Amino acid sequence: MDSFRALVVDRQGDSLSVKVQALTLDRLPEGDVTIRVRYSGVNYKDGMTVVPNGPIVKHFPHVPGIDLAGHVAASNDPRFKEGDEVLVTGYGLGVSTYGGYSEYARVPGDWVVPLPAGLSMKEAMALGTAGFTAALSVHRLEEAGLAPGQGPVLVTGATGGVGSAAVSMLAGRGYEVTASTRKEEEHGFLQELGASEVLAPDALRMPEGRALHRERWAGAVDPVGGSFLPHVLGTVRYGGGVALSGFTGGADFATNVYPFILRGVQLLGIDSVLCPMPLRKRTWERLTGELKPSGLLSAIAREATLDELPDALDAILRGEVRGRVLVAL
Structure with missing residues (x-):
């Protein structure tokens, strides 16, 4: 060559x-x-x-x-x-x-x-870093106590790589999934992946001046970050978690301590770059079975x-x- x-x-x-x-x-x-x-x-x-x-x-x-x-x-x-x-x-x-x-x-x-056996090279890269990050997000949320039947799980940036994979994985695990996207034309796509509800990001905003709003989400997968993250944190149910993996909405956000000290909300940082090899291999194994997105x-x-x-x-x-x-x- x-x-x-x-x-x-x-x-x-x-x-x-x-x-x-x-x-x-x-x-x-x-x-x-x-x-x-x-x-x-x-x-x-x-x-x-x-x-x-x-x-x-x-x-x-x-x-x-x-x-x-x-x-x-x-x-x-x-x-x-x-x-x-x-x-x-x-x-x-x-x-x-x-x-x-x-x-x-x-x-x-x-x-x-x-x-891993049960995953082709093409499938592995259809997942890639985005699918691996989504799987780590689901893993961390479940490790923090999330389970099917506790209520809806929010996925922001749902038409992106991490978001779309997370919608499919969560739905396949039996969760009720609410997907958030600005793209009205993609509602059908997200429903095909398993979303039971699709919302525009503006529907997630809390009323002006409110630090907390009514408890809504059992957990959330957030690859967006930025200005919407405080609104997500302020609407997660008691003891729930937010798995944060990206900053397509911006790297900075302003919030307060109330979701953490009044509702015990957990902000879970997802690092797919330096993820330890034992967890990395276990996560890829899960992606051959229970977390493998349908279709x-x-x-x-x-x-x-x-x-x-x-x-x-x-x-x-x-x-x-x-x-x-x-x-x-």
Whole structure:
């Protein structure tokens, strides 16, 4: 093999170039395991890597893609051998080192997860970082005491990757799910995933000057954050939790202590990047069974090629992506 294709981001002054280029294996970073990548996915964080002067990538040229699935092409790690099916999400992939938008990738062996039986590489990346984050959110909420039958569970940003996966997972587990989205045209899509109610975000706002409102949600999955998070916290039922995993609505929010000290509400931070390997593997195992979204490939994923990636990255930043975009390499 003389060369392979990758999406390369390079800085030119204050602007970035984003284009498909031919690379050779000696351009890949150091690592124990070289992977022939078959699939990756498009995440909001990937979109941030192509924003000029963005906060995600510090060194250029760079290959984005914070998740990948493929076959081991070469390994110096005794845990993996040529031909093994594997996946990688999080750690420094696509941020501090070259990522999944490349036909070949090289990573430390400690980042690699054997592909669980019962999950294809395509399905694994239809889930990807977004599905993994949604599964961690459900796990943390249940660990904090959430169970079916306690009342409706709210999912914000429900047409996005994390949100749509969470709606399907929760519904499949027997929860009553309320989905929140600004996109009226997507109500049918969310109901197909299992949402029993779909609300516009404005319906979640509390009356002006109120610190708490009537208890409504048994729990919430929130990949949005920002100004709506205080309203969610103020309407969660006593002892309930909010699993917070993103900031598409902004990184800052202003709230008060009342939900925490008067209702015992728990704000649960979800970290899919440095999630410990034992929990990471257990979560991927759950994604082969009880947390595997119904109709995963048809309901959540659509495909893009490397050449179509720049448009897909722009679209996710504009909030125009429904569910997951699957990248076929």
